[in-house]
Amino acid sequence: xxxxxxxxxxxxxxxxxxxxxxxxxxxxxxxxxxxxxxxxxxxxxxxxxxxxxxxxxxxxxxxxxxxxxxxxxxxxxxxxxxxxxxxxxxxxxxxxxxxxxxxxxxxxxxxxxxxxxxxxxxxxxxxxxxxxxxxxxxxxxxxxxxxxxxxxxxxxxxxxxxxxxxxxxxxxxxxxxxxxxxxxxxxxxxxxxxxxxxxxxxxxxxxxxxxxxxxxxxxxxxxxxxxxxxxxxxxxxxxxxxxxxxxxxxxxxxxxxxxxxxxxxxxxxxxxxxxxxxxxxxxxxxxxxxxxxxxxxxxxxxxxxxxxxxxxxxxxxxxxxxxxxxxxxxxxxxxxxxxxxxxxxxxxxxxxxxxxxxxxxxxxxxxxxxxxxxxxxxxxxxxxxxxxxxxxxxxxxxxxxxxxxxxxxxxxxxxxxxxxxxxxxxxxxxxxxxxxxxx
Amino acid sequence: xxxxxxxxxxxxxxxxxxxxxxxxxxxxxxxxxxxxxxxxxxxxxxxxxxxxxxxxxxxxxxxxxxxxxxxxxxxxxxxxxxxxxxxxxxxxxxxxxxxxxxxxxxxxxxxxxxxxxxxxxxxxxxxxxxxxxxxxxxxxxxxxxxxxxxxxxxxxxxxxxxxxxxxxxxxxxxxxxxxxxxxxxxxxxxxxxxxxxxxxxxxxxxxxxxxxxxxxxxxxxxxxxxxxxxxxxxxxxxxxxxxxxxxxxxxxxxxxxxxxxxxxxxxxxxxxxxxxxxxxxxxxxxxxxxxxxxxxxxxxxxxxxxxxxxxxxxxxxxxxxxxxx
Numbered sequence: 001x002x003x004x005x006x007x008x009x010x011x012x013x014x015x016x017x018x019x020x021x022x023x024x025x026x027x028x029x030x031x032x033x034x035x036x037x038x039x040x041x042x043x044x045x046x047x048x049x050x051x052x053x054x055x056x057x058x059x060x061x062x063x064x065x066x067x068x069x070x071x072x073x074x075x076x077x078x079x080x081x082x083x084x085x086x087x088x089x090x091x092x093x094x095x096x097x098x099x100x101x102x103x104x105x106x107x108x109x110x111x112x113x114x115x116x117x118x119x120x121x122x123x124x125x126x127x128x129x130x131x132x133x134x135x136x137x138x139x140x141x142x143x144x145x146x147x148x149x150x151x152x153x154x155x156x157x158x159x160x161x162x163x164x165x166x167x168x169x170x171x172x173x174x175x176x177x178x179x180x181x182x183x184x185x186x187x188x189x190x191x192x193x194x195x196x197x198x199x200x201x202x203x204x205x206x207x208x209x210x211x212x213x214x215x216x217x218x219x220x221x222x223x224x225x226x227x228x229x230x231x232x233x234x235x236x237x238x239x240x241x242x243x244x245x246x247x248x249x250x251x252x253x254x255x256x257x258x259x260x261x262x263x264x265x266x267x268x269x270x271x272x273x274x275x276x277x278x279x280x281x282x283x284x285x286x287x288x289x290x291x292x293x294x295x296x297x298x299x300x301x302x303x304x305x306x307x308x309x310x311x312x313x314x315x316x317x318x319x320x321x322x323x324x325x326x327x328x329x330x331x332x333x334x335x336x337x338x339x340x341x342x343x344x345x346x347x348x349x350x351x352x353x354x355x356x357x358x359x360x361x362x363x364x365x366x367x368x369x370x371x372x373x374x375x376x377x378x379x380x381x382x383x384x385x386x387x388x389x390x391x392x393x394x395x396x397x398x399x400x401x402x403x404x405x406x407x408x409x410x411x412x413x414x415x416x417x418x419x420x421x422x423x424x425x426x427x428x429x430x431x432x433x434x435x436x437x438x439x
Numbered sequence: 440x441x442x443x444x445x446x447x448x449x450x451x452x453x454x455x456x457x458x459x460x461x462x463x464x465x466x467x468x469x470x471x472x473x474x475x476x477x478x479x480x481x482x483x484x485x486x487x488x489x490x491x492x493x494x495x496x497x498x499x500x501x502x503x504x505x506x507x508x509x510x511x512x513x514x515x516x517x518x519x520x521x522x523x524x525x526x527x528x529x530x531x532x533x534x535x536x537x538x539x540x541x542x543x544x545x546x547x548x549x550x551x552x553x554x555x556x557x558x559x560x561x562x563x564x565x566x567x568x569x570x571x572x573x574x575x576x577x578x579x580x581x582x583x584x585x586x587x588x589x590x591x592x593x594x595x596x597x598x599x600x601x602x603x604x605x606x607x608x609x610x611x612x613x614x615x616x617x618x619x620x621x622x623x624x625x626x627x628x629x630x631x632x633x634x635x636x637x638x639x640x641x642x643x644x645x646x647x648x649x650x651x652x653x654x655x656x657x658x659x660x661x662x663x664x665x666x667x668x669x670x671x672x673x674x675x676x677x678x679x680x681x682x683x684x685x686x687x688x689x690x691x692x693x694x695x696x697x698x699x700x701x702x703x704x705x706x707x708x709x710x711x712x713x714x715x716x717x718x719x720x721x722x723x724x725x726x727x728x729x730x731x732x733x734x735x736x737x738x739x740x741x742x743x744x745x746x747x748x749x750x751x752x753x754x755x756x757x758x759x760x761x762x763x764x
Contacts, residue, residue: 180544180545180547181545182546184543185543189543191543191545191547193547198544199545201536203536206504206531208504209498209508210505210532212501212504213510213511214509214511214512216505216512216514217508217514218512220464220514227508239528240531240532243498243504244504247498247501250495250496251493251495405542406581406582407582407681408549408551411681412681413681
């Protein structure tokens with residue numbers, strides 16, 4: 001194995017020698033701290049031996065490379081949806097499994113319909129989650145409702161898992177009077193206080209140190225809650241990633257970092273993004289419990305996140321999960337992947353579809369049927385289209401939302417500027433169709 | 440009342456805020472056991488425990504991001520950036536995140552509890568990286584409040600108000616005055632409202648406007664020209680964002696002249712903003728051009744620091760020129 005980036009293609013291969021089918025953490029050496037408590041019970045000779053051992057000296061030159069640290073990838077489901085023979089026991093009940101499945105299917109339908117709406121010019125912009133649904137839903141399903149989710153922008157499936165309605169999605173996408181965000185952000189910047197889903201912001205990785213602070217507050221509150229923070233492998237190059245992970249370890253907070261390593265940051269492939277052993281190796285460097293999972297295997301993602309949550313909340317300590325997956329769609333509707341990757345590569349990953357894989361598992365368990373599937377998809381399509389038609393016609397928020405919420409109360413300056421604006425708009429209403437007649 | 444220097448006033452404000460509200464949490468580089476490089480957080484860890492007063496790694500963007508998340512959760516973080524010169528790694532978190540948190544979420548989330556304290560300013564032989572006055576960068580950011588006290592009394596009252604204000608506040612402390620400024624400070628908790636300027640000296644011939652450490656020079660110059668029969672009205676802006684236009688406007692309408700002074704470089708400095716606003720509002724009342732006495736458009740120097748500084752003599756000279764225009 002060369003000393004280069006973990007290629008995404010290695011992850012999908014079920015025969016990959018570096019994969020594991022049982023739950024194993026790559027542990028940091030943080031546990032050694034308690035060792036010297038036992039010194040009183042030891043004689044001087046063994047104390048000296050211990051000191052020498054802890055110095056971990058070598059008298060021969062030798063560098064450490066990524067090869068020394070081969071982080072395995074947890075897989076439970078084979079590509080055909082059958083569990084590996086030696087796979088760890090699965091603890092996912094029928095109700096949760098079906099909720100996960102329906103959420104993934106809903107998001108797939110939503111994404112398809114919204115891309116179509118964008119192509120028709122009804123929507124300015126959209127971002128799909130296609131191919132990464134299991135990474136998002138499998139992790140979100142392992143949380144408690146009181147846990148905070150702080151996403152990057154491609155995790156609408158986690159929001160849906162928690163009950164975000166079609167009306168609420170459409171309200172944000174069209175930024176009109178039903179938008180919880182009051183029409184202030186581009187499409188896909190969702191947020192819901194009621195669902196403990198922090199409003200998305202475009203700058204990458206800013207949510208990472210924020211998640212650490214949020215989780216510190218949760219630790220202080222002592223209710224056994226934690227924060228889950230999503231980001232991509234590209235965002236992990238930002239300073240905020242390093243700042244956040246280091247602070248999480250040092251400040252001992254219950255936060256779960258979930259990296260969606262989806263192969264691309266817009267057009268930049270992973271081998272132009274980093275050279276170490278993926279993102280997981282960095283967690284270990286920061287003294288954070290770390291695991292790498294097959295992000296297209298919902299059972300693996302879920303099992304890892306359940307264990308991560310338990311560890312984080314019990315020990316007030318962070319965990320990093322690297323989900324190896326693939327961004328099947330473009331970065332956004334403004335992107336055209338044909339300029340930087342092949343159709344063959346995309347098709348290879350389409351065949352590893354996380355939804356199909358999980359569906360086979362459900363079918364094998366007799367928890368799901370093709371008939372139910374047909375009805376479900378029909379329902380989703382109908383609902384999404386009818387809500388889209390309804391919401392796209394709704395009016396904007398009141399004009400005054402232009403200046404509210406900058407501060408808790410608008411400043412005198414801002415009120416004065418608003419008064420000036422109103423006067424101008426009254427004078428030239430024909431030039432401002434969005435606000436004309438709304439003053 | 441008790442006599443405190445500006446550092447003791449800051450420490451006292453933090454102490455009272457932490458005693459009053461268990462959600463107030465202080466953190467930053469070296470602020471724990473050591474009490475901060477200037478000792479602003481002295482004894483707070485001892486008193487309130489490591490959970491509520493602690494060291495962070497050296498990561499300003501991490502400190503700011505952490506503080507934002509903690510505030511969003513409902514706690515009341517008071518983060519320290521060791522020197523204002525080192526706030527720039529946190530610029531994105533402050534400008535793109537803290538300032539926009541409430542707006543972008545449609546008021547679902549906010550960072551109401553957030554306060555970021557940081558020592559600023561020169562006159563201490565700190566050269567480029569221990570002397571800057573970066574307030575203007577932040578004054579260009581809707582959503583933030585920017586506060587700069589000049590006395591121990593103000594430092595305590597404004598800091599307590601900043602901590603309790605339902606908006607993110609950047610609190611610049613004049614480090615040149617940390618120990619040099621002494622004054623009477625009430626022992627109990629009190630707040631000085633943000634966004635309100637203080638007329639610290641009444642006068643009739645010219646209005647002198649400044650904030651933070653610059654007030655010392657403005658008052659000295661006012662005293663000097665007084666002996667020559669020139670009466671200065673001196674205003675301490677206290678809060679730069681949002682700033683108290685009315686008080687300045689009323690004063691300039693009375694005196695007909697305005698001099699604004701800050702340590703930061705002139706171009707793009709906050710004096711420019713004030714100057715534009717006042718000429719819009721007081722155009723017919725003005726007897727002379729609005730004067731700016733500021734730092735030069737250079738990095739903060741070392742060997743010629745005194746030459747760079749907008750000191751008393753430069754202010755004195757500018758007053759005379761304004762009066763003889």
